[in-house]
Amino acid sequence: MATRAERTPQWTTTVIISTSLWQHEASRMLSAQRHRVRFSDSVQSGAFIFPLSGTAFLLLEPGDVPGRVEESGLTEKIKTFVQVHRNSFLILYAPFNGTKELEMLSEIQHRFLGSNLRILPVRNNAEIVKGMLTIAMATSKPHADLIHDRLSLARADIIESSPVWEMLRDISDSVDFD
Structure with missing residues (x-):
């Protein structure tokens, strides 16, 4: 292999x-x-x-x-x-x-x-x-773009799975802004 x-x-x-x-x-x-x-x-x-x-x-x-x-x-x-x-x-x-x-x-x-x-x-x-x-x-251009894309995916994954972000979403959903 x-x-x-x-x-x-x-x-x-x-x-x-x-x-x-x-x-x-x-x-x-x-x-x-x-x-x-x-x-x-x-x-x-x-x-x-x-x-x-x-x-x-x-x-x-x-x-x-x-x-x-x-x-x-x-x-x-x-x-x-x-x-x-x-x-x-x-x-x-x-x-x-x-x-x-x-x-x-x-x-x-x-x-x-x-x-x-x-x-x-x-x-x-x-x-x-x-x-x-x-x-x-x-x-260099192709590698820098690839690194940027990977960092964006990692950031999105962290935001999706983070308990802190989950708690903030729950708080914002429960707060009535009217």
């Missing part, structure tokens, strides 16, 4: 990747999974863009940032990324959660609190790819 993974065709999409990442393991993993990978010089350095879902990811490795976030020019790079991409994610690649990584995460969160930037901390390349693909698939 086939498992669910064997019956479900693998989801594939187009990914535009900064040429600065053409040697990165995450790029190779996306290609190996048969996604249509395109490299571009016009994309911000360190970026992965999923055009069909409208999401963009900026890969940040704490080892590449000398000193504090504000002093390194990283804030301006992230600010530009957030302004260009409305559905933006910062992938903070930190294989070991040391004090430098935690301080950097805290500074970035504090600086971009209230913006549309979401931060995704990851520990390895497999988590980078899995996180990006999960978010991109959930926000």
